[in-house]
Amino acid sequence: MAPAPSKLYADDVSLLMVLLDTNPLFWTSSYLPFSNFLSHVLSFLNSILLLNQLNQVVVIATGYNHCDYVFDSSLATNQGSENGRMPALCYDLLQKLEEFLVKDEQLHKEGSEKGLASSLLSGSLSMALCCILFYDLDICTASLCLIFRRFFDQGHSIHNPGYVAIMNSIFSAQRSMVPIDSCYIGSNNSAFLQQASYITGGVYLKPQQLDGLFQYLSTVFATDLHSRTFLQLPKSVGVDFRASCFCHKKTIDMGYICSVCLSIFCKHHKKCSTCGSVFGQAQSDNESASNLKR
């Protein structure tokens, strides 16, 4: 209505949720030290905040026993540390992160021996989604950015306990139109993160040169949703769509599906373990009862 040529420029306001993997088990074995990794990520966060005054960044740390918010740019006090040498963002984030890691360690000790060896993606994902819904999406577009060091892979000896939960949160992200970008640091591709990005229309990236992590992050993940429609971004090739079964958490390409709740099983069961519906007799030839899943 009124002369507002600047209107064009305001559609790149974004809210970015960054999920960091802080699982010490993985980082110790990495050839990219955690401290280096953090400095790349901090620069990345700074660059997001630099691009637009209204941009918001929330960082959620994902440990192996709990996950928590470690930084929220809207709450940032902007007061540097006491000696004034470390900038506010780094100081806030690093301090919170340290507290987080200490608490994570403590929880690990208190907890029983079953200590999970994988990061709690499902928990942090749902936290991030809640946080996005909490913010006003009328004025900005939200995206999730997962930065993970080795994630449990299907076919990996470690079974993933949170498979259903993760898939559910991915689907709810899809429903709320929040793209999940994933940056995966490791040797093999992570089928899980690939699927998450594919389903939600985000970008999956496995950086080749870890020294240039910042360049990868800023080139790919600092793109606002509006610009994505006309920028050349990494495309997903060869996404592994295989699902895991609910009973043994094994990756399968053929299995049984409950007709009521769509749970997946690798073997025939008498009763669905998720919704409790009773299945009929399995037929002698498996093909009619089994469903092909891509």
Added chain:
Amino acid sequence: MPQVKIIAKNFMDMVASLPAMKLDNLYSNAFICEAILRSLPPLAKKYVLQMLCIEAPVSAKSMEEWVLADGSTKHKVAIDRLLQLRLLTENVDRKRETTYRLNPVLQSNLQKLLVCGEVLPREPMPTNVIGKLPSLENLEDFAVEQWECFLLQLINSSQAERPSNISSSTMKVFQRGLLSQREKEAPRLTESGFQFLLMDTNAQLWYIIREYISNSEERGIDPSDLISFLLELSFHVTGEAYNINSLTEVQSSTIKDLADLGLVKLQQGRKESWFIPTKLATNLSMSLTDSSSRKQGFVVVETNFRLYAYSTSKLHCEILRLFARVEYQLPNLIVGAITKESLYNAFENGITADQASCIPWLFYIISFLQQNAHPRVSERIPSVPENVTDQIRLWEADLNRIEMNPAYLYDEFPSREVFESACDFAREWNGLLWEDSKKMRLMVKAEVHTNMREFLRRAKQ
């Protein structure tokens, strides 16, 4: 949208129009780098970020590959903007290949920002020196009050009423172009002044600041100094106090002018004095939409042309008075009516030299009513009844029944053939205004005259 005379140009266009030398100097200030980066179109921002760590020149070809095919126009716009602001430098090497490089000064400044994060331009003063700071609401009130006072004076001085607390010299600077100063006559609102009053606050602010900067040279201040200070100002935290002693002489005199407008609040302590930026100042570098800063509306227009404004502000009353007949004023309500007479009164103000420009002008009245619609009616579409907007347009069209065109009359043609070919010629040039084939006379627009004369001379031979 029709072309308007006052363009709410933004800050960056102004920066871009600075001479190259000054522009390069500006980039040595990290805050300006940041503000300029933020003002860029999204794609251009992206490019800067992408090239931030690349020291070597990047070829234009490889940059084109960054975008998809349907984004090529956006790509061009982005590159043009970057070149215009001298953020990118273009180089054509021996093989005729174009390469781009990021401005090295800007590059190192932005790199520093990325590593260190945002820093404040100056440290706020400790609270023990100042005592109690005004609350954010108080500050907001102060800014609004000061701004309204300025606008009121703009209206009132045209009616020569009361003087205000703004010093007359600065007022003159701000008012330039908005009020016409004829000798021996009370200053009157000009057409652009009228449009100005109906704009939203952000656009008004831009207009004023732009005038302020472009007039700075006459006052012996370097425009680039002023720009860099104003941009820097926008990075201060709203509601914090900053010591005036940390400013240069030029800056502190600027601060005083800005305080008159309500951009900053000046306060004096026992020993030192300080300034507190208000929201107006911190919004300065933002290329924000008006929707995000939209205040609650207050106007209800009924289908019977009556107008109810729920407002206590004197300014609102004065603005309404510009185009409506105010009937009565209650403590929180202004009742008026839009009549033909009241509108003509307004049109008289608006119609000056340029006849064609009164269309956008009318557009300003309607958009003012729509933008300030009371929340109860703003949900309705349209928020201003259609019959009212249509009638305003009709009344306005009434005034434009006559169109003036400088023209030339041709008569006494030697033969009918010549006359007809002359008519055809004029039609071809889109310049035929009137023809009378009986008496063999025709009228053409003045701009076609030379061509027409040439044509007739050739026809004679």
